[in-house]
Every structure is written in C-alpha cells, then in structure tokens.
Amino acid sequence: MTDKVRIGIIGANPSNGWASRSHMPGIKAGIPGIDLVAVSTTRQESADEAAASFGVEHAFDDHRKMLERDDIDVAAVVVKLPLHYELAKDIIDSGKNVYVEWPLGTTTAQAEELAALAKEKGVRTAVGLQSRRSAEALHIRKLIEDGYVGEVFSVDMTQFSTGGLARPSGRIWMRDKAAGANVLTITFGHAVDLLMTAVGPFASLSAQVTNQVHEWTASDTGEKFSVDAPDDIRVIGMLKSGAAVSVHVGQVSTVSVGHRTIVHGSKGTLMLEAAGSPHSGGEATLRGAQGDDTLAPIDVPQSPWVAVNGLEGQSINIGKLWASYAESLQVGNTDFDPDFNSAVEHHKFIDIVQRASDTGLLQVL
Numbered sequence: 001m002t003d004k005v006r007i008g009i010i011g012a013n014p015s016n017g018w019a020s021r022s023h024m025p026g027i028k029a030g031i032p033g034i035d036l037v038a039v040s041t042t043r044q045e046s047a048d049e050a051a052a053s054f055g056v057e058h059a060f061d062d063h064r065k066m067l068e069r070d071d072i073d074v075a076a077v078v079v080k081l082p083l084h085y086e087l088a089k090d091i092i093d094s095g096k097n098v099y100v101e102w103p104l105g106t107t108t109a110q111a112e113e114l115a116a117l118a119k120e121k122g123v124r125t126a127v128g129l130q131s132r133r134s135a136e137a138l139h140i141r142k143l144i145e146d147g148y149v150g151e152v153f154s155v156d157m158t159q160f161s162t163g164g165l166a167r168p169s170g171r172i173w174m175r176d177k178a179a180g181a182n183v184l185t186i187t188f189g190h191a192v193d194l195l196m197t198a199v200g201p202f203a204s205l206s207a208q209v210t211n212q213v214h215e216w217t218a219s220d221t222g223e224k225f226s227v228d229a230p231d232d233i234r235v236i237g238m239l240k241s242g243a244a245v246s247v248h249v250g251q252v253s254t255v256s257v258g259h260r261t262i263v264h265g266s267k268g269t270l271m272l273e274a275a276g277s278p279h280s281g282g283e284a285t286l287r288g289a290q291g292d293d294t295l296a297p298i299d300v301p302q303s304p305w306v307a308v309n310g311l312e313g314q315s316i317n318i319g320k321l322w323a324s325y326a327e328s329l330q331v332g333n334t335d336f337d338p339d340f341n342s343a344v345e346h347h348k349f350i351d352i353v354q355r356a357s358d359t360g361l362l363q364v365l
Contacts (some may be wrong), residue, residue: 004035005326007099008072010063010087011079012039014050016170018101018314019078022280024054026315026322032305033326040066063087067094073329074099074126080173081181085110092117097329099322101128102189104343106180111347115340125340126325130317131194131279132338133324136272136286139300140198140263148288149265152243155199159191159259159277164231164251166217175216175227182229184209188249189350190279192235195247195261198272202245202349204364205237207356212252235353259284271295281316 007027012019027036038058041047047059060066067075067090075091076099077084085105091098098118104111104127118125131137144152164183167174174181196202212232216225232250239245261272268290276282287295303320311319321338328336338346349365356363 002035002073004033005073005329006035006037006071007074007076007322008038008040008058008066008069009036009076009078010040010066011077012050012054012056013041013046014053015046017078019076020050020053022314022318023076023078023322024050026311026319028054029311029315029319030305030309031311031319031326032323033330034322038066038069038072064090067091067096073097074124074325077101081106081186082173082179085114088114089117092121092123095121095123097124097126099126099128099325100340100343102343103180103185103347104340105347106178108344108347108351111340111344115344118340124329124334124336126321126336127338127340127343128318128321129190129193129338129342129346130281130321131190132197133317133320134194134197134278134281135300135302136278136284137194137198139286139298140261140270140272141200143270143288143298144199144263144265148268148290149263149270150267152199152239152241152263152265154244154246154264155195155239155261156245156264157191157195157247157249157259157261159187159249160253161187161251161256161258161276162253164213164216165254166219168220169218169223172216172218172225175225175229177211177229179229182231183249183251184230184233184354185350187251187277188233188247188353189346190277191249191259192247192349193346194279195245198261199243199245199263200239200241202365203238203240204362205235205245205353205356206360206362207233207235207353209233209354209357212250233353235356267291269295270298279317280314281318282313 040060044061051059235247259274263270274284
C-alpha cells in the first residue's frame with residue numbers, strides 16, 4: 001500500500017447526494033492518509049462532473065470498471081440503501097477493502113451475510129456510523145469518566161426534524177417500511193449510536209415504534225402517497241451503568257427543533273444541543289453545571305487537523321472516520337471500529353427496539 005489509502009466512491013453524484021455533501025468536500029480539503037482517485041455514478045456526464053469538481057483523476061459510469069483498477073485500495077458505497085447489499089458484494093468479490101454507509105443492509109440478515117463474506121475474503125471493512133468519531137459525544141464520555149456529573153442518574157435524548165409530511169419525488173421510495181430506510185433505521189439509528197458513544201450501552205428497554213404520518217406529498221409534483229414506514233420512535237430503559245434513559249426521535253414536525261441530550265448526575269448536569277443531528281457534524285453546543293442551576297458553555301476539543309484543513313459541517317465526522325480507517329489499514333490494525341461486525345451488532349439493536357414495540361415486552365440485552 002502507498003503512503004495514502006487510495007479510494008474510489010460509488011455514488012459520487014456531484015450535485016445531489018451524501019457523497020457530494022460530506023465525503024468528497026472533506027477529502028478535497030484534506031483528510032490525513034486519504035487520496036480520492038476514482039468516482040463512479042450511473043452516468044458518465046455526472047461522473048466526469050464530480051471528477052472535475054473534486055480533482056479526481058478517474059471517472060466511471062459503471063462501478064465494475066472502477067473495481068478493475070489496481071490503484072484503488074478501498075471502494076466506498078455511498079448510494080441509496082436498497083443498493084448497499086449488491087454493491088458491497090461486488091466490492092468484496094473484487095478483493096478490495098470496503099466502506100458502506102449505514103445501514104449496511106436492508107435487513108440484519110444482509111448485514112450478517114456481508115460481514116461473513118468480507119471475513120472469508122480477508123478484506124477490511126468500515127461502516128458509516130460516524131457518530132463514534134463525534135467530538136461532542138466523546139467529550140461527554142470523557143467528562144462522565146472524569147466524574148464531572150458524579151454518578152449518572154438519568155439520560156434523556158430528543159431529536160425532532162421535518163420531512164415527515166412532504167419530500168421530493170426522488171425520496172418518496174422511503175415511504176415503504178420494507179425498503180428499510182426510515183426514521184427507525186437511519187435517523188434513530190444514528191442518534192442512538194451517538195447517545196451510546198457518549199453514555200454507554202443499554203441493559204434493558206421498552207419501545208413504541210409507530211407511523212404517525214400516513215400520507216406524504218411529493219413537494220415537486222403535489223402527488224400524494226400512502227406511507228407505512230415508522231416515523232416516531234420512543235424508547236425507555238436502563239443503561240448498563242445503572243442510569244435511567246429515555247429517547248424520543250421523530251420526523252413528524254412542521255418545524256425542526258433539533259437535538260437535545262441531557263445527562264443528570266449526583267454532582268452535575270451536561271446538555272448537548274444542536275439545530276440538526278449531531279452525528280452529521282452540524283453545529284452543536286455543550287453546556288454543563290456543577291453545584292448550581294447555571295449551565296455554562298464547555299469547550300469541546302476537536303482534532304487539530306480538522307480546522308487546519310478547513311473541514312466543515314457534514315465533512316467533519318465522516319472525515320475523522322476516514323482518517324482512522326486509513327490509519328488502521330496502514331498499520332494493520334484488525335480491531336477497527338465501526339466495521340461490518342459493528343454494523344451487525346447495531347442492526348441487532350434496532351431489531352430489539354422493533355421487537356420491544358411489537359411485543360409490548362421489556363427487552364433485556
């Protein structure tokens with residue numbers, strides 16, 4: 001392997017997509033150990049445009065052609081969820097290391113199959129659970145470990161966003177629960193992963209997973225569509241630390257009120273607030289109080305290279321994930337997290353939340 005890990009991105013739409021909002025701007029700005037050498041879309045014109053916009057040498061309208069190149073160490077799947085499984089299989093079959101956005105598959109069975117195939121082929125994997133690189137979540141964890149709040153008594157997280165009433169035609173496909181790309185799997189999946197990064201895993205939980213908005217309007221055409229995908233997730237339980245926990249994530253509001261996580265302990269309180277979802281690197285503020293009722297700002301240390309290279313917004317946590325993945329590949333660290341095995345475990349956690357809702361029974365993890 002060269003001094004830098006050479007990557008190719010499948011799904012590099014230059015004007016409308018997660019890759020053009022996060023991965024490619026971050027890599028263009030500068031992520032340690034990473035070099036973007038190829039992009040692929042379904043049309044040569046858009047692939048060429050992406051390559052020109054982000055300074056990439058090779059552009060393809062067929063990902064299989066990209067996978068034939070020997071100068072690509074990692075291929076990344078940054079497309080709609082229903083395509084993750086087949087594209088990841090193609091990459092694994094090519095023998096290249098593989099990055100796939102979260103969720104890894106539309107079902108836990110798909111995720112398990114991909115993890116097993118990757119192990120069999122001996123390829124290294126990563127999954128886009130970038131919350132695990134969030135400076136805010138990691139700093140909350142450190143403050144708790146350092147005793148800032150004392151014994152943690154309770155943790156409360158809420159996150160509410162728009163998009164549950166109308167959306168562009170290109171995203172109407174998410175209305176089908178069977179497609180697997182909904183508030184439970186994606187929005188809640190990322191939010192609760194950030195929470196567990198900060199405060200630790202669940203020991204038990206009860207849940208209600210519901211569909212509150214039964215009809216979507218295509219914002220560009222006005223057409224109406226029936227919906228059965230879950231859009232409101234409520235979980236209560238206990239953490240393994242012994243703290244009580246509640247989580248409410250919804251996409252049913254007409255006004256986005258953003259994210260709030262509050263940690264209460266015997267010595268103090270911490271509160272994280274963000275206008276959107278902190279997992280994607282949006283601006284967030286952390287405040288805390290010890291021994292009084294006044295919450296004061298707390299500085300959150302960030303990786304120095306992030307500011308030096310000018311990474312912003314959605315590129316930050318993705319960029320830090322790429323940097324750590326590249327380092328693990330260079331040094332041969334086989335314990336990288338989050339990998340496909342991490343994804344399987346998170347898929348299983350989402351399944352437990354759904355089972356708790358379906359059965360109405362407390363689930364012990």
